[in-house]
Amino acid sequence: MGCIxxxxxxxxxxxxxxxxxxxxxxxxxxEAYEVRPGFKIFDKAMxxxxxxxxxxxxxxxxxxxxxxxxxxxxxxxxxxxxxxRIRTKAKRVKP
Numbered sequence: 775m776g777c778i779x780x781x782x783x784x785x786x787x788x789x790x791x792x793x794x795x796x797x798x799x800x801x802x803x804x805e806a807y808e809v810r811p812g813f814k815i816f817d818k819a820m821x822x823x824x825x826x827x828x829x830x831x832x833x834x835x836x837x838x839x840x841x842x843x844x845x846x847x848x849x850x851x852x853x854x855x856x857x858x859r860i861r862t863k864a865k866r867v868k869p
Contacts, residue, residue, distance in 0.1 A: 777818075783850065785847050785849060786848040787848040790838060792826070796827045799828070805869065807828045807860055807865060808825035808826070808864060808865045809828060815860070820838075830857050834857070
């Protein structure tokens, strides 16, 4: 998967700050994982202020996605394969 635009995603917050995205993930997701900028999600390198949080609820991911010239959006996407990969590759933190 090379394009986030092709995913069936839900926008939770438009023009989010990274602290705002992290606060939402900690408050609304059962699991939270820290990654460094450059970590790939759906084959796209993440942009952000470290650490970047990714939230997981069952097979649903919540993560900040920055599209240059458009800003940062907090997205929610259901994908069991990507959720499993993040659980094995990223550092789990308390939500």
